[in-house]
Amino acid sequence: MKINIKTSLIVLVSALSLSVAGCASRPGNSGSDTLSYSWSNVAIGGGGYITGIIYNPGEEGLAYARTDIGGAYRFDKQQDKWVAITDHFGGDQWNLIGIESIAADPKEPNRVYAACGTYMGENGAIIASSDYGKTWKQFDLPFGCGGNNSGRGVGERLKVDPVNNNVIYFGSRTDGLWKSEDYGENWAKVESFPVKGDYLQEGNAMGVMWVEFDPATDDVYAGVAMLSGECIYRSKDGGNTWEALPANNKGQYPLQAVISPNGNMYLAYSDTCGPNSDPHNGAVYAMELSSGKFTDITPDVNDGHYGGYGGITLDNNDPDTVIVTSLSFWDDKGDNIYRTTDGGKSWKSLYTKTEKNFVMDTSQAQWLDWGREEAKTGWWTAAVAIDPFNSDKVSYGTGATLFSTVNLTDLGSGTPVTIEFDAYGIEETAVYDMVTPPYSEGTPQMYSIMGDLTGFSHLDVTKCPDDAHFMKNGNPNSVDCAFLDGRYAVYTSESKKALNYTTDGGATWNNIKLLPEKSQGGDAAMSADGKIIIWKPASISGKPYVTDDYGKTWYNCEGLSYGARVVADRVDPEKFYAVSGGVMYASSDGGRHFEPTGAVLTESTKLVPSAVKSGAIWAYSISYPMYSEDGGKTFNVLKTANVKALGLGAPEKEGGAETVYIMGNDNVEGNDSPHGDGIYRSTDGGQTWQRLNDEQHLFGNLTASITGDSEVFGRVYFATNGRGIVMGDMAD
16 A cells, blocks of 8 residues: 555644634533444455465464554454454554564464564564454564565564474564564564665665474574575574575565475565565575575466566465465456466466456455456465465455455366455555435445545445445545435545546546646535535635536635635535635535635634534534534634544434534543543533543544444544544444
8 A cells, every 4th residue: 555644643632722703612521431332444345455464374264464554453253354453553653553564373373473563764563462462562673664665565574483482583674683582572683693684675675574484393594685696594593593595596585485394495586575666577486495406486377477476375285285476467367376286397377368267256345346347366466375274265465455265276177266355354445534424225324535546435334335336536635425415426536537526326426527727636515415516626826616517617716715625514505614714704605605704713624514404513623622503603612622533423312412523632621530532422512522442442543534424323433544444333
């Protein structure tokens, strides 16, 4: 995933000085309590780069997956889904949500380890768990990890000694090899390890790329990115001394390796470490451990292969069966997967120039078809693992999701290999915003926009979207919809198709080709009935424009200056509101003319109109929330919380006040026992607040966007940079 947005849940607790015409503080109890919530995600189905997959050979059905910016996951057999296991990282540790490596303990399957650090500019950490990742102990490293840097798809830098499982090795990018002898609680540098690696890619060190153990001898091997081609190092005495094995294939790097009981190490080589810098050449080798002799066993299946080889895995049930994946082979069908059952003497593949030996089953996440008749096999396929209890199941990660084969042993038999979507529960999108209109069966429950994927119309937030409701068009900036009829929506994009709208719930999107000025992206607001769109171009000189015929004609929004933030009244189609130059404005003629209301706000103030009452508006600007009942003429300041993002949802009782949800904190004067930064809700108009999340559910790097469900009381959604759209419901 390419997103690099450093948002955080840390909010300012000091109140901004607000100059608000006609403002008065509403009295109330500033104390807060906590509620019990269950957490899941709005289902998308991955959405980001799965960089590693690890099956534990000691327990059937136990597997782990790592992502570049979205944390780590464990497969839960009982729930038949992946569950997040690193949500305890919060805003102050946002960088640790990118996972560099995972190690599973084969002797004690309850033990698992992860090397954490999204970017190398900040120090990383290694975390250790003895309860399958439910709780962790953390060791802070004196150097950074690169979970979202170049080379993030190489082998596992963390490895547990299968004989002495209290011993774990970690290969760093910049500071050589490290070792723990107490189940990962404490770590020390292996001073005898001779190299750190000298190959850089995009300015990032690749360092030690993997650690492996010989199952026959317990000798330990490490692969290092060395320009000389002398990349493999071995210790026969528990890491006390090391020897360099013969140089091989100078100019290429063994990105991953597996060691077979048959006495061979199998290696996947590429001339870059991927994935951002495409490799142009690659090879697959078998090295005889007893002699150090390398044999080129690169697959030759007449598929037109170019690029490198990324992932390699060994069949636990057959020492001569190896799987390897192509890397940056941009064939129209996707990256190829190759299988040998004779140690590399011959290979079968998913496809050749003349044969296609697979079918893709994306029925559970049909958006992965991406407008094609059939989904690609994937790209950036570096993560690959054979289920040690099922040779038919090979799981592999892509730049968008995780797939698994159903019948891989049929490869080459004439029966096509079925490849299924297998990422249910993994959500790794970087979400910008979402909007949740009132809905009924067949109309969207949510519209969302995000990095890389553009966004979706969600007909059911518990099911992955289909391809028809996948936007697919460039980097989005804003999204809005009509609250009187949720089939109408609009979004902006930083592309030639800058402004797009739908009238059928997102099944089709219409591009407005005639814009009043040349600009991409910008912000858009849609009237309550979906018939009016106000567009503010992204250009510095752009003022807001309004159209009531979907772009056939445009008018200036009279009264507004540059940089105005415009929102629609959710009940009255003729009313719009705006903040411009720190002044509150309102329009009652469909956005043609705006007049100041008399209220003075801060320039950064954001407005959230009520979905049930015209003229009722919430406002916030990283300090106290404010509320207006007269169309923004006057605002009441509620000194009961500090707010970074605010949204509204269904009331507790029909006809009651909407539920208010915030990202923020209750560190306010008069609250003697604040709960600090978190997700809060109020059912009494902001008088009192209840915290919804706890210290085990901080969700890493949050984006300042939150809303409630318009129909389900208590359901909250909020955006993250890497953990998708988190959905919370009241626990039973």
